[in-house]
Amino acid sequence: MGSCLSHENTKVDDSAKEKLKNSKIIFVVGGPGSGKGTTCEKIIEKYGYTHLSTGDILREEVNSGSERGKKLSEIMEKGQLVPMATVLEMLREAMLAKADTSTGFLIDGYPREVKQGEEFEKMIGSPTLLLYIDASSETMTQRLLKRGETSGRVDDNEETIKKRLETYYSITEPVIKFYESRGIVRKINAEGTVESVFEQVCVQLDALK
Numbered sequence: 427m428g429s430c431l432s433h434e435n436t437k438v439d440d441s442a443k444e445k446l447k448n449s450k451i452i453f454v455v456g457g458p459g460s461g462k463g464t465t466c467e468k469i470i471e472k473y474g475y476t477h478l479s480t481g482d483i484l485r486e487e488v489n490s491g492s493e494r495g496k497k498l499s500e501i502m503e504k505g506q507l508v509p510m511a512t513v514l515e516m517l518r519e520a521m522l523a524k525a526d527t528s529t530g531f532l533i534d535g536y537p538r539e540v541k542q543g544e545e546f547e548k549m550i551g552s553p554t555l556l557l558y559i560d561a562s563s564e565t566m567t568q569r570l571l572k573r574g575e576t577s578g579r580v581d582d583n584e585e586t587i588k589k590r591l592e593t594y595y596s597i598t599e600p601v602i603k604f605y606e607s608r609g610i611v612r613k614i615n616a617e618g619t620v621e622s623v624f625e626q627v628c629v630q631l632d633a634l635k
């Protein structure tokens with residue numbers, strides 16, 4: 427499927443790359459419940475970047491009731507990753523829609539596997555920085571269970587949380603190592619309060635200016 431994706435999109439690849447070539451791209455990577463979404467909300471308030479969460483983009487598709495959304499929902503309910511081609515295409519479209527007005531992109535929840543990072547770079551561009559939002563599995567589980575009391579999300583239940591954590595440790599964590607070799611990973615200790623996490627993030631983002 428990977429080669430098919432590259433082959434089919436050979437033409438559009440270049441136009442997206444060209445349009446986004448001056449954009450700052452920040453990947454926000456961390457486990458489920460690590461606080462990626464909350465941190466991104468604080469970042470956009472202060473820095474004005476465009477926040478794109480692949481989880482949110484996928485949930486919008488699910489809520490639209492489309493056939494594609496139904497298939498996505500089945501996968502998300504199991505705590506698994508949806509096919510890369512689908513996520514990347516939706517993300518690329520969302521980035522292109524904001525390319526003219528954005529001062530930079532905060533990409534939250536992507537890449538979830540090394541291959542996703544590689545394909546992103548082929549089709550869109552290279553990340554400037556990767557914020558690694560690091561919290562223990564106990565902390566993440568507690569936060570997700572708490573959120574599940576009100577979020578209405580089909581995947582914020584004990585069984586799916588376990589699977590999401592397994593997916594994270596086996597498939598997503600290697601992404602961090604992959605980008606560490608490029609020197610763009612900034613580890614953020616996400617055990618503390620929202621403010622303490624954001625303070626650490628600001629130090630890293632201010633250094634980018």
Ligand code: AMP
Pocket residue numbers: 458480481482484501502503505506507508509510513534535536537538542581590
């Ligand atoms: P999140 O909102 O980031 O916790 O994502 C919720 C769910 O959406 C995940 O458990 C996956 O099923 C799916 N998902 C989100 N982002 C991606 C991605 N980059 N690749 C594959 N699946 C994703």
